Amino acid sequence: MNANFKITAIEEDFGYLFDMTENELKKIDAKRMFVDSKPGYPCRVSLQDAEINEEVVLFPYQHHKVNTPYQASGPIFVRKNAVRSALKINEIPKMLEHRLLSLRIFNSKGFMIDARTVEGTGLKVEIEQIFENASSSYIQVHNASPGCYNCQINRANKNRV
Numbered sequence: 001m002n003a004n005f006k007i008t009a010i011e012e013d014f015g016y017l018f019d020m021t022e023n024e025l026k027k028i029d030a031k032r033m034f035v036d037s038k039p040g041y042p043c044r045v046s047l048q049d050a051e052i053n054e055e056v057v058l059f060p061y062q063h064h065k066v067n068t069p070y071q072a073s074g075p076i077f078v079r080k081n082a083v084r085s086a087l088k089i090n091e092i093p094k095m096l097e098h099r100l101l102s103l104r105i106f107n108s109k110g111f112m113i114d115a116r117t118v119e120g121t122g123l124k125v126e127i128e129q130i131f132e133n134a135s136s137s138y139i140q141v142h143n144a145s146p147g148c149y150n151c152q153i154n155r156a157n158k159n160r161v
Contacts, residue, residue, distance in 0.1 A: 066110030
């Protein structure tokens with residue numbers, strides 16, 4: 001069985017962060033940075049690695065808002081003028097292909113039911129295996145080494161865009 005899936009980026013607009021002063025950013029535990037290597041600064045809105053010398057903001061973000069012990073937050077990067085990724089069904093962004101990923105699998109009630117680690121090049125096969133389990137509702141993808149949140153993968157209907 002090949003389960004269809006849709007990878008989603010964070011939907012919020014973080015443009016206001018780039019208008020803040022360094023002191024204002026510090027008050028919300030955020031930091032303005034300029035990219036010095038690629039890959040290395042994955043944007044959670046565009047789902048692309050930021051370009052060298054590009055401005056990004058690193059800040060804490062609650063990426064798993066559920067009423068369970070599995071609610072979670074962590075640091076994310078956002079690029080200045082980031083355009084939200086609009087991936088197609090079963091499309092995997094390039095930024096995931098070259099990373100070791102931690103997959104946290106949740107049921108529809110927000111409880112983790114499994115966890116796995118996979119090289120990005122093997123992500124599609126892993127997603128299909130995970131969604132063979134009817135209890136698997138969605139997957140949160142993290143970078144395995146630093147543990148930072150990347151994106152979420154939901155089941156999808158191939159007939160819908």
